[in-house]
Structure formats: C-alpha cells, structure tokens
Amino acid sequence: MSYAVKEIFLTLQGEGVHAGRRAVFLRFAGCNLWTGREEDRSSAICQFCDTDFVGMNGENGGRYDAADLAAKVAALWGEGTQSRYVVITGGEPMLQVDDAIIDALHAHGFQIAIESNGTIAVHPGIDWVCISPKAGSDVVQHHGDELKLVWPQLASDVDRMEEWQFAHFLIQPMDKGDAVLNAASVEEATRFVMNRPKWRLSLQNHKILGLP
Numbered sequence: 001m002s003y004a005v006k007e008i009f010l011t012l013q014g015e016g017v018h019a020g021r022r023a024v025f026l027r028f029a030g031c032n033l034w035t036g037r038e039e040d041r042s043s044a045i046c047q048f049c050d051t052d053f054v055g056m057n058g059e060n061g062g063r064y065d066a067a068d069l070a071a072k073v074a075a076l077w078g079e080g081t082q083s084r085y086v087v088i089t090g091g092e093p094m095l096q097v098d099d100a101i102i103d104a105l106h107a108h109g110f111q112i113a114i115e116s117n118g119t120i121a122v123h124p125g126i127d128w129v130c131i132s133p134k135a136g137s138d139v140v141q142h143h144g145d146e147l148k149l150v151w152p153q154l155a156s157d158v159d160r161m162e163e164w165q166f167a168h169f170l171i172q173p174m175d176k177g178d179a180v181l182n183a184a185s186v187e188e189a190t191r192f193v194m195n196r197p198k199w200r201l202s203l204q205n206h207k208i209l210g211l212p
C-alpha cells in the first residue's frame, strides 16, 4: 500500500502532555470530517480546523511506500537513536495508518504517537494515543493516553467523555485564525478547567513560538 503524505517536518510537539518534546511530524493527506476546501467548511462536521491537509504538496510531501516513508522520517530525525519520536497526524491519519507503516517506524526505533479525531479505531501498535473529539461525530475510540478537547464546542457531551478511559484530559482553546491565542477561547477554556478539575489546559505552544 502507498500513503498520500501532505508534509513531514522536524519540530517540537506543541500540544498536550508531550508539549516541548522533539518530534518528527508526519502529516497524512485527507480527512473524513472535512474535505479541506474552504467552500465546504460551513457544511462540514468539523468546521474549525487550523490545518491544510489537502494534497501532497507540502514539505517532503508525496506518495510513499512504508519503507521509504519510515526512512524519510528517520532521515529528518537525524543522528541519534535515543528518544526517537514521531507524531502521526493529518488530516485524519487513521484513514491510512496500517501495520506496514507502524512496523517500519518501530524498526527505525521510533516511539509512535498519533493525533486522531477518534472516529476510526486507532492502530493497536501506536505508543501514544491522543484523541480529539469533534461535536457531531461518532467517536469510537474511547480509551487512550490523552483526550484533547478543543474548546468551545458547546454541543460536546463532556459528562460522557469523562467516563472514557484516558490517562489525561486536556482542554485546548480554539484558534479562530485571528490571533495566536484567541482571547475568548482562552477565557472559556480557563473557566472550563476551573469548573472541571479533571481537565487541564493545553496551549498550542508551537504557534506561540512561531514553529511549524
């Protein structure tokens, strides 16, 4: 099988429990909750996406087989076999992730994290599972390492989410495209955490730092 890849780049994980960690980001093309076209945004299930995941025209984008894709990720990591970390994202990566790419990345010594919307069960070989539920979608992945809810999404059933089996519960202010941190989103997310101490705030550090 070959994979449609939007971009691959080395940066710091900006979000969640592993924020600040050196990571290669592997962004797959395509999503099941939005076409990625602006004209479809207002009718999409997920309407607040901050990411261009259409096509294969980004940095190191293209069509890869598993061996070549894992080799590219390893080349971008560079020297050193310690603490190798790759974050698989998209788009919705579970549309494409399979045994072959998981095995190939593990063979290069990577710990593998995923950022997924949770509508497709994640691959069992993944080492760190971050699920970010979208109101109006059917989440099937009810366990993992971190649940990262972008806020506000007022139609979310937060009480039900609190019964899911995640080690960490995070609230991330919604980027509205107007500022690095949208003031209203930060205020509402802060209020959320003050009312629900099971959750803690996740900021998009890479945007604050000007990193990809």
Ligand SMILES: C[S@@+](CC[C@H](N)C(=O)[O-])C[C@H]1O[C@@H](n2cnc3c(N)ncnc32)[C@H](O)[C@@H]1O
Residues within 6 Å of the ligand: 031, 048, 049, 050, 051, 089, 090, 091, 092, 093, 115, 116, 117, 118, 131, 132, 148, 150, 172, 173, 174, 175, 176
């Ligand atoms: C672009 S998504 C790709 C992975 C997957 N499709 C998902 O939604 O989890 C990566 C992360 O960015 C978050 N995200 C997307 N748009 C955002 C926004 N406008 N503000 C804050 N976080 C956002 C998502 O919720 C998800 O946690």
Ligand SMILES: Nc1nc2[nH]cc(C(=O)O)c2c(=O)[nH]1
Residues within 6 Å of the ligand: 011, 012, 013, 014, 015, 025, 051, 089, 090, 115, 206, 211, 212
């Ligand atoms: N630096 C950085 N950290 C991130 N964490 C999750 C991201 C994503 O788009 O999935 C992301 C991203 O796009 N860049």
Ligand code: SF4
Residues within 6 Å of the ligand: 031, 032, 033, 034, 046, 047, 048, 049, 050, 051, 053, 090, 091, 092, 117, 134
């Ligand atoms: S599910 Fe993820 S990639 Fe898809 S549109 Fe929403 S935030 Fe973007």
Ligand SMILES: [Mg+2]
Residues within 6 Å of the ligand: 050, 051
């Ligand atoms: Mg991003």
